[in-house]
Amino acid sequence: MRIGDLAHKTGVNRRLLRYYEEQGLLRPVRLDNGYREYAEADTAAVRHIRALLAAGLSTAVIARVLHCVHGDDELIVPSGCPTFIEDLRRERTHVAKMIAQLQSSQGILDSILDAALHQAAGVPPTPPAPPAA
Numbered sequence: 001m002r003i004g005d006l007a008h009k010t011g012v013n014r015r016l017l018r019y020y021e022e023q024g025l026l027r028p029v030r031l032d033n034g035y036r037e038y039a040e041a042d043t044a045a046v047r048h049i050r051a052l053l054a055a056g057l058s059t060a061v062i063a064r065v066l067h068c069v070h071g072d073d074e075l076i077v078p079s080g081c082p083t084f085i086e087d088l089r090r091e092r093t094h095v096a097k098m099i100a101q102l103q104s105s106q107g108i109l110d111s112i113l114d115a116a117l118h119q120a121a122g123v124p125p126t127p128p129a130p131p132a133a
Helices: 003-010 014-022 041-054 059-068 082-121
Strands: none
Touching: 003 014, 003 041, 014 041, 041 059, 059 082
């Protein structure tokens, strides 16, 4: 199938499909006329890529683990991919750190916003809450 057909089947635009190819996530066959020819399996691959991206994985990590993910709708991990679990644990730890950093940023922004609102209203700001343990 051509790129437009894959885009239609997956709901992913052509530009993103080309990007996935650049990142080594998709490997369509190139015809003599330069057109990309995708296999039916690429439809499932695009769904898996989208799910892994939604989980917070980078395309570099996805390139390492995509071959471990099989199935049409669910992400099924075969036993032959021992590094898959390590990669997922490492990425989960990274996401947890990012969440903690964002929560800290949110607390600081809340304090600044509170001070700005109180200043605008001519009221002294609320003292900052002690940091969470």
